Amino acid sequence: MDLLKRFEMDDCKAIATPMGSRTYIDVDENGKCIDISMYQGIIGSLLYLTTIRRDIMFSICLCARYQSKPKESHLVVVKRIMKYLEVIVDVGLWYLKGSLCDLVGYSDSDFSGCKTERKSTSCTFHILGNALVSWSCKNQAYVA
Known part of the structure; x- marks a missing residue:
């Protein structure tokens, strides 16, 4: 809530997902420029928040590229x-006391999913019991 107040968004309308399913972010050469320090401040604050809110990590890292x-x-x-x-x-x-705590991991990748660099993306996540505890998504080093 302090983060929302700091950037004057404490009275904003809530949205159920951090990014739309059809959202595509690119360099946007023709777009209107904004204050770099404000944008970097927001990104830095959100990156700090990802230590406890893993569900926004992919979206923030995508925005941090620009x-x-x-x-x-x-x-x-x-x-x-x-x-x-x-x-x-x-x-x-x-986590409830005595609940099932099996660790399950999943991995997936796509074929040249990054439209900017034409690189494939690899993703993994781990579930402990019924809660997501680890998540990773990154571009592969080589062009597909």
């Missing part, structure tokens, strides 16, 4: 992530 020349289209995506924080402020992991 910190050197942020445009208004990038700020719109970041503001959507902040609107999502309004929904999840009271959500967390809960």
Whole structure:
């Protein structure tokens, strides 16, 4: 809530997902420039928040790629992530005593899913009991 107040979004309308399913972020050469220090401040605060909120990591890391020349289209995506924080402020992991704690891991990748660099993306996640405890998604080193 302090983060939302700091960037004057404490009265924003909440959104159920951090990023739309059809959202695509690119360099946006023709977009309107915005204040770099404000954008970097928001990204830095959200990156710090990912230590306890893993569900926003992919979206934040995607937006962090454009910190050197942020445009208004990038700020719109970041503001959507902040609107999502309004929904999840009271959500967390809960483990009941004596509950089943099996660790299960999954892995997946796509074929040249990054439209900017034409690289494939590899993703993994781990579930302990019924809660997500680890998640990773990164571009592979080589072009497919």
